[in-house]
Amino acid sequence: MNFPGEQPPGVQAPTAETEGFRLNHTMLRVKDPEKALAFYTRVFGMQVLRRLDFEEMQFSLYFLARPEPGENVPEDTAERTVWTFSQRGVLELTHNWGTEAQDDFAYHDGNTEPQGFGHICFSVPDLEATVAWFDANDVTFVKRPDQGKLKDVAFVKDVDGYWIEVVQADRLGHLGD
Incomplete structure (x- = not known):
């Protein structure tokens, strides 16, 4: 793979010492x-x-x-x-x-003040089926995929209140346009 990564300000080329990290x-x-x-x-x-x-x-x-x-x-x-x-x-x-x-x-979830840690993320093969699975298992939603400005992205909470982003990768190609 020859993709060097996107190059926003601050990016530095990896050195040989970081090979395998x-x-x-x-x-x-x-x-x-x-x-x-x-x-x-x-x-x-x-x-x-x-x-x-x-x-x-x-x-x-x-x-x-x-x-x-x-x-x-x-x-x-x-x-x-x-x-x-x-x-x-x-x-x-x-x-x-x-x-x-x-x-x-309780642990601080990072999303209340003062904000810090935000979330972890899972990619799923079928977002609608996953939302139905979550509903059937009484998972707490922060945001459903059809809510807010960022569509096709869900946020749920785990039992400690940590946020989990849930995405279907093939629905996100338009992001950043």
Whole structure:
């Protein structure tokens, strides 16, 4: 692939030292891992690739992804850990032990003041079918695809209030025109 990337101001050419770098995962802190895992595995069809517990520091990490059909995920836990950290598009859910028992505990979702983190995004093959699936599973919408100025883009919330953008890629070619 020879595409050098778009070149807005500030872009610098990659150096040889960055060869092989890739974005592996993004992390969200979750209050209750059982509820968060139920949401991401049921509603988005993700699988837990690896769970890592850190007893001394009292937190757990759950690495989720959607392996491609026929992709060989190693059974051996050490091999699977290495494999997990070499993938693209992994979601890490971090649970600090005890938060699930605190009624008034919540993480900042990044979309209320002061704004910061915005959202993660899933691409789906059929946006209308996905919206119907969300409705059937009582998923909370921030924005439906037919609302607002940006059509064909939905935003939903997970159980911790984080926003998730949902798009059908072949409906977005017109963006930026």
